[in-house]
Amino acid sequence: MSKSTLKEIARATGYSITTVSRALGGFDDVNDHTRQVILQEAERQGYEPNLAARALQTQRSNTVGLITPLDGPRFPNPFFTEFVAGVGHTVGLAHFDLLLSTNVSHGSELDAYRRLIGGRRVDGMIVLRTRVDDERIQYLSRTGTPFVVFGRTENVDEYVFIDVDGEAGQAALTRHFIGLGHRRIAYLAPPSELMFARYRRHGFERAMQEAGLEVDQGLIIDTELTERAGAQAAKHLLDLDDPPTAIMAGNDQMAFAVMGAVQERGLRVGQDIAVGGFDDVSSAEHIHPGLTTVHQPIFDIAQRCAATLLLLIAGVAITNRATLIEPELVIRASSGPPRP
Structure with a gap:
C-alpha cells in the first residue's frame, strides 16, 4: 500500500491541500467540523505526519x-x-x-x-x-x-x-492509627522545603490534636525521601527507651525501609510495630505484609x-x-x- 499524502486526503475530502495541512497541524483557523472530517479521512488512509516538517512549520519541537x-x-x-x-x-x-x-x-x-x-x-x-x-x-x-x-x-x-490533598490524606492515615489505639505515633516528615511536606505535617498534627493527643516532637524526624533515610530514622526510633508503636513514613519507599528495619529487630510489622506510607505504589500491595498507605x-x-x-x-x-x-x-x- 502506498503511503498516504496530503494530496490524497485533500482529494478524498474535497478540501484544499492547505486546509488539510493546517487541520492536521492543529492550527486554530480551521473549524471543528472541517478538522474532524479531515482527521477521520487521515486515519482511514493510515496517514502518518512528517513531524520534522510540522515542527519547522509551527516553530515547535513537539x-x-x-x-x-x-x-x-x-x-x-x-x-x-x-x-x-x-x-x-x-x-x-x-x-x-x-x-x-x-x-x-x-x-x-x-x-x-x-x-x-x-x-x-x-x-x-x-x-x-x-x-x-x-x-x-x-x-x-x-x-x-x-x-x-x-x-x-x-x-x-x-x-x-x-x-x-496531602493534608486530608495524612490526617486520614493518622486517624486510622489512633482508632487502632496507637498514641505514640512517629512521623518521618519529607523535607520542609517541599510544599506537600507542609500540608501533610499539618494533617498529622491536626488529627492528633483533634483526638486530644500531644504531638511529641521527638517522634517527628525531618528526613529525605529515600530508603536509606527511612531505615536510619526507623533504627533511631526503635532504639528509644520508649519507642513508638506506629511509624508513618513520608512515602512508600521509606515505609518499605522502615518495615525492613522493624523485621531486622525480630519484630513483626503490623503486630509489634504498625507502619504506614504515602503514594500506594504498585509494590505496596505485594510486599509482605501489605502496606497500609494513602493512595495517589x-x-x-x-x-x-x-x-x-x-x-x-x-x-x-x-x-x-x-x-x-x-x-x-x-x-x-x-x-x-x-x-x-
Whole structure:
C-alpha cells in the first residue's frame, strides 16, 4: 500500500491541500467540523505526519520536558517510574516526545530549565515537587512557557496545577492509627522545603490534636525521601527507651525501609510495630505484609498533567486551573493495634 499524502486526503475530502495541512497541524483557523472530517479521512488512509516538517512549520519541537530529582543511588524510584510512564503514554498518543532530564542537585536545576527553554528544546514543562518559594515556576511564568504543575505553592492563582490533598490524606492515615489505639505515633516528615511536606505535617498534627493527643516532637524526624533515610530514622526510633508503636513514613519507599528495619529487630510489622506510607505504589500491595498507605492515582495524575499541558501548548485556554484530588486511605496488614 502506498503511503498516504496530503494530496490524497485533500482529494478524498474535497478540501484544499492547505486546509488539510493546517487541520492536521492543529492550527486554530480551521473549524471543528472541517478538522474532524479531515482527521477521520487521515486515519482511514493510515496517514502518518512528517513531524520534522510540522515542527519547522509551527516553530515547535513537539517535545514536552520533565526534570526529575536524583533520589539517592536508586533511580528512578517507584513514584517517578509510574509518573513518567503516565506522561509518556499521553504525549506519545499526540505524536509528541518526552524529554526526561535527571537533576543531580537542587542548585543546578534552574540551569537545566534554562537550557531546555532557552534552547527551544521543549514546547512546555511539567513541574514536580513544588517548593515554598519555587524559582522554577517563577522562571516559566516570566518566560511565557506553557507549563503544568503537579503540586502547589502559596500563589496558586498564577498557574495551572493538579494536586492531591496531602493534608486530608495524612490526617486520614493518622486517624486510622489512633482508632487502632496507637498514641505514640512517629512521623518521618519529607523535607520542609517541599510544599506537600507542609500540608501533610499539618494533617498529622491536626488529627492528633483533634483526638486530644500531644504531638511529641521527638517522634517527628525531618528526613529525605529515600530508603536509606527511612531505615536510619526507623533504627533511631526503635532504639528509644520508649519507642513508638506506629511509624508513618513520608512515602512508600521509606515505609518499605522502615518495615525492613522493624523485621531486622525480630519484630513483626503490623503486630509489634504498625507502619504506614504515602503514594500506594504498585509494590505496596505485594510486599509482605501489605502496606497500609494513602493512595495517589499517580498514573492518572500524570496523564492529566500531560493532557492539560498539550492543550496549553496548542493555545487552548484552561478554565479550570486548579484541581485538588481527594486521596484514598488503603488499609492493609502493616497496620494493627498496639500490643497490650
